[in-house]
Amino acid sequence: MKNKVILVSSHQLGRGDEALGESILETFFTILKQKEELPVAVFCMNSGVLTMTEESLVSVHLKEMEDKGVKILACKTCADHFAVTEKLTVGKISGMDYFIELASKYEVLTIS
Known part of the structure; x- marks a missing residue:
C-alpha cells in the first residue's frame, strides 16, 4: 500500500446487504492497519465520511492508522451534507483540491 491513497466513497464495501457491507469494510481496515506498508492517506467522501464517526467500527482502525502517520x-462538502463535522472522532476536514493534489502524486485505490 506504500505510495497509495485509499478513497473511501461509502460507509460499506460492495452493494447489497448494508450490515454485511459495513462488516466487510471493517475487515478490510482491520487487516490493512496490520500491514508494514501503509497508505499515505485515506480520503473519505460521500457516505464514507460516516466511517470517521464513533458510530462506525471502522473509526477505531482509522485512528490506529492515523497514529502510525497515515493522513485520515x-x-x-460531504461531512457538511451528512452533518458529521462535529462528530468526527478521527482525522480532519479537507477539500477536494487536496484530494486532487494527492491523486496527482499517488495511485488511488477506491473502496466503494
Missing part, C-alpha cells in the same frame, strides 16, 4: 481526511 474527510471531504468537507
Whole structure:
C-alpha cells in the first residue's frame, strides 16, 4: 500500500446487504492497519465520511492508522451534507483540491 491513497466513497464495501457491507469494510481496515506498508492517506467522501464517526467500527482502525502517520481526511462538502463535522472522532476536514493534489502524486485505490 506504500505510495497509495485509499478513497473511501461509502460507509460499506460492495452493494447489497448494508450490515454485511459495513462488516466487510471493517475487515478490510482491520487487516490493512496490520500491514508494514501503509497508505499515505485515506480520503473519505460521500457516505464514507460516516466511517470517521464513533458510530462506525471502522473509526477505531482509522485512528490506529492515523497514529502510525497515515493522513485520515474527510471531504468537507460531504461531512457538511451528512452533518458529521462535529462528530468526527478521527482525522480532519479537507477539500477536494487536496484530494486532487494527492491523486496527482499517488495511485488511488477506491473502496466503494
